Amino acid sequence: MAIDEVLIVKSLEQIKALSSPYRIKILEAFENKPASAKDISRKLGEPHGRVNYHIKTLAGVGILKLVEVKVKQGVVEKYYMPVAESILLDASAIHPEDTKMKESFGKATIALYETISKEFYASVNSKVIAQPRKINYDYEYYMTPEEANELNQKLQEVMRSYLSEKKVPRPGTVPYFTASMIIPMEQRPSENQET
Numbered sequence: 001m002a003i004d005e006v007l008i009v010k011s012l013e014q015i016k017a018l019s020s021p022y023r024i025k026i027l028e029a030f031e032n033k034p035a036s037a038k039d040i041s042r043k044l045g046e047p048h049g050r051v052n053y054h055i056k057t058l059a060g061v062g063i064l065k066l067v068e069v070k071v072k073q074g075v076v077e078k079y080y081m082p083v084a085e086s087i088l089l090d091a092s093a094i095h096p097e098d099t100k101m102k103e104s105f106g107k108a109t110i111a112l113y114e115t116i117s118k119e120f121y122a123s124v125n126s127k128v129i130a131q132p133r134k135i136n137y138d139y140e141y142y143m144t145p146e147e148a149n150e151l152n153q154k155l156q157e158v159m160r161s162y163l164s165e166k167k168v169p170r171p172g173t174v175p176y177f178t179a180s181m182i183i184p185m186e187q188r189p190s191e192n193q194e195t
Helices: 010-018 023-030 037-044 048-060 101-126 145-163
Strands: 004-009 066-070 075-082 085-090
Touching: 010 023, 010 048, 010 101, 023 048, 023 075, 023 101, 037 048, 048 066, 048 145, 066 085, 075 085, 085 101, 085 145
Parallel strands: 004 085
Antiparallel strands: 066 075
């Protein structure tokens, strides 16, 4: 079943839907394959009703799509899947005076960061994982918003190109979590700047 490569999230409703770490956890559980609320609740060990509610919320704003309906012994099971492999939050959609949008965007960003943090801490605290962790960190580059956007697009292209064939387990492989962040820093007075 074909899905888009990227969903660029710009609407307030979509951003609000992604402001919950629980919904992000549900999205990740699909692994870009069709699944029912029952499948996801079993996989996460969560109550079916709670998972179903959040799946309907994500579908209602166009982040998940209904792909199949099956009737099994008189019970209707709906199968959903993400509309895209990657989701990008687009801050350019935020009007400077739109406090609701800014607040929701901040919550969605924090929810994504919490998801990344949990994966990182689980990896660090795991006694089983013997695979190397690759962490690239550097800071204080000066870019225009357009340059930061261009860098983000290039990173996404490289990651998508390299990882596109690596969605399915193969002999000798283990799962990895990847993330990239380009975050504006708080501007500090510089010795070289005139005050």
